[in-house]
Amino acid sequence: MAGWEQHVRKVIPYVPGEQPRQEGMIKLNTNENPYPPAPGVARALREMDPEQFRLYPDPAASLLVDSLARRYGLASNQIFVGVGSDDVLAMAFLTFFNGKKPILFPDITYSFYDVWANLYRIPYQCQPLDEAFCIRPEDYERENGGIVLANPNAPTGVAAGLKTLQGILEQNRDVIVIIDEAYIDFGGDSAVSLIPSYDNLLVVQTFSKSRSMAGMRIGYAMGQPRLIQYLNDVKYSFNSYTMSQASLRLGAEAVAEEAYFLDTTKKIINTRERVKKELTGLGFVFPDSKGNFIFASHPQISAQELFEALKREKIYVRYFPKPRIQDYLRITVGTDSQMDILLSFLKDYTSIDRP
Ligand code: PMP
Numbered sequence: 001m002a003g004w005e006q007h008v009r010k011v012i013p014y015v016p017g018e019q020p021r022q023e024g025m026i027k028l029n030t031n032e033n034p035y036p037p038a039p040g041v042a043r044a045l046r047e048m049d050p051e052q053f054r055l056y057p058d059p060a061a062s063l064l065v066d067s068l069a070r071r072y073g074l075a076s077n078q079i080f081v082g083v084g085s086d087d088v089l090a091m092a093f094l095t096f097f098n099g100k101k102p103i104l105f106p107d108i109t110y111s112f113y114d115v116w117a118n119l120y121r122i123p124y125q126c127q128p129l130d131e132a133f134c135i136r137p138e139d140y141e142r143e144n145g146g147i148v149l150a151n152p153n154a155p156t157g158v159a160a161g162l163k164t165l166q167g168i169l170e171q172n173r174d175v176i177v178i179i180d181e182a183y184i185d186f187g188g189d190s191a192v193s194l195i196p197s198y199d200n201l202l203v204v205q206t207f208s209k210s211r212s213m214a215g216m217r218i219g220y221a222m223g224q225p226r227l228i229q230y231l232n233d234v235k236y237s238f239n240s241y242t243m244s245q246a247s248l249r250l251g252a253e254a255v256a257e258e259a260y261f262l263d264t265t266k267k268i269i270n271t272r273e274r275v276k277k278e279l280t281g282l283g284f285v286f287p288d289s290k291g292n293f294i295f296a297s298h299p300q301i302s303a304q305e306l307f308e309a310l311k312r313e314k315i316y317v318r319y320f321p322k323p324r325i326q327d328y329l330r331i332t333v334g335t336d337s338q339m340d341i342l343l344s345f346l347k348d349y350t351s352i353d354r355p
Contacts, residue, residue: 009119011115011118011119012115012118013115014111014112014115016030017029017030017316017318018030018316020316022314024314025314025315025316026314026315026316026334026338026341026342027316027332027334028293028315028316028317028331028332028333028334028338028342029316029317029318029330029332030214030318030332031154031183031208031209031291031292031293031330031332032208032209032212032214032332033209033210033211033212033214033264033268033292034268034333034334034335034338035212035264035267035268035335036212037211037212037213037216037250037254038211038212038253038254038256038257038260038261039257039260040253040254040256040257041213041250041253041254043253044249044250044253045246045250048245048246048249052245053245055245056241057241057243057244057245057248058248059236059240059241061081061242061243061248062076063248063249063252064081064218064220064243064247064248064251064252064255065079065081067251067252067255067256068081068220068222068255070255071255071258072192072222074192074195074222075225077225077228077229078195078222078223078224078225078228079220079221079222079228080220080221080222080223080228080231080232080235081218081219081220081221081242081243081251082219082220082221082235082242082243083217083218083219083242083243083247084206084208084214084217084218084219085180085182085204085205085206085208085219085220086112086219087217087219087242088204088219088220088221089112089113089116089148089178089180089204089219090116090119091231091234091235091238092176092178092202092204092221092231093116093117093120093122094116094120094234094238095230095231095233095234096146096176096178096202096227096230097117097120097122097145097146097176098122099145099146100123100145101123101143101144101145102123102124102125102144102145103117103122103123103124103125103144103145103146103147103148104124104125104126104127104139104140104142104144104146104147104148105124105126105127105147105148105149106126106127106128106129106135106149106153107126107127107128107129107324108129108133108153108155108156108324108325109148109149109150109153109154110150110153110154110180110182111320113148114126122145123145125144127139127140129153129156129158132158132287133153133156133158133287133295134158134160135149135153135160135164137164137167137168140168140171140172141171144172144175145175146175146176146177146178147168147172147175147176147177147178148177148178148180149165149168149177149178149179149180150179150180150181150182150183151165151179151180151181151184151188151191152183152184152186152187152188152289152290152291154182154183154291154293155293155295155318155320155325155328155330156287156289156295157183157286157287157288157289157290157291157293157294157295158287158288158289158290159187159188159189159290160188161189162189162191162193162194165179165191165194166194169194169197169198169200169201172200173198173200174200175200176200176201176202176227177198177200177201177202178202178203178204179191179201179202179203179204180204181203181204181205182204182205182206182208182209183209183210183290183291183292183293184205185205185209185210185261185265186209186210186265186268186269186272186290186291186292187269187289187290187291188290190203191203192222195222195223195224196224198224199223199224199226199227200227201223201224201227202221202222202223202227202231203221203222203223204219204220204221204222205219205220205221205222206218206219206220207219207251207254209291209292210261210264210265210292211254211255211261212254212264213250213251213254216246216247216250216251217247218243218247218251268292268333271333271334271335271336271339272289272292272294272333274336274339275294275331275333275339275343276288276289276294278343279294279296279343279346282298282343282346282347282350283298283299283300283350284296284297284298284346285297285298285299286328292332292333293330293331293332293333294330294331294333295325295328295329295330295331296328296329296331297327297328297329298350300350300354301349301350301354302327303319303326303327303328303329304319304321304326306329306346306349307319307329309345309349310329310342310345313345315341315342315345317329317330317331317332318330318331318332
């Protein structure tokens with residue numbers, strides 16, 4: 001090791017899902033939305049004048065912040081925006097988890113949480129989900145330095161009810177509780193309604209899934225003003241201009257089109273429920289997903305084998321070779337016709353006689 005390497009901040013990075021660019025592929029591996037962004041986004045993009053890119057964007061991101069505040073019935077000082085919810089969550093970890101006690105999150109959850117904890121040297125303890133992949137609220141009653149829960153959870157799709165979350169908040173008034181609602185628009189009850197009652201609750205959402213804008217990188221957090229102020233103080237100590245002119249404008253356009261948003265999320269929910277029935281018919285088992293994906297296992301065929309067989313057909317799904325979940329595939333819900341191709345392949349593949 002070179003001398004200077006001793007002082008390098010060494011981390012094991014998060015590994016995002018593949019982004020293959022193959023002709024004719026069916027991409028069901030990173031929970032993107034198969035439908036285009038709202039029509040107003042395309043319109044605004046056409047009208048955009050590159051001259052504006054000469055100037056820095058508004059550091060307060062007011063156009064986007066105000067539109068989100070209106071959408072959620074909150075004040076503008078209750079909204080924080082960032083470059084995807086990954087950026088928002090990373091800022092929240094840096095801001096709120098600055099103590100010595102371990103933060104708590106489930107053993108099976110979004111695999112970025114332990115990466116940020118390690119990056120920022122935040123002590124953490126994973127709490128095991130039960131056999132049905134549900135959180136056990138009593139695990140979050142011990143002393144801790146903060147709590148992070150994805151709801152619905154990833155990669156399982158299991159959602160905890162608001163009563164359960166409220167119980168956890170009641171037991172943890174002196175630490176920050178982050179609820180990561182990346183998938184909430186596809187089912188489950190949002191904790192936004194609890195914000196007035198808990199000054200320690202931060203709810204994080206994203207444009208990447210239900211608003212079809214993963215490529216624009218827009219995420220946001222909602223909470224009481226003091227929480228948002230602390231987040232902004234850290235953001236302004238890190239990078240004042242996180243949101244580009246384009247993401248501010250196009251993000252605000254997407255929020256304005258509520259009917260389109262409701263229509264596309266409903267389509268995905270309907271497709272998901274149909275695919276659940278068909279997968280059950282093929283012998284798959286899965287927890288009841290409220291996200292835009294299904295976390296499915298086949299009792300006779302290994303997930304790795306299926307993952308590879310699907311890939312040969314240019315159908316990409318996500319496989320996590322990790323304890324407790326190595327028998328599962330996470331399958332993003334695409335369009336009906338994409339899912340029909342997937343199901344037809346799985347029907348043939350599962351009907352092959354096996355010794
Ligand atoms: N939280 C969860 C639970 C996720 O699955 C994802 C998607 N990888 C994110 C946050 C981050 O999404 P984005 O940065 O695109 O908003």
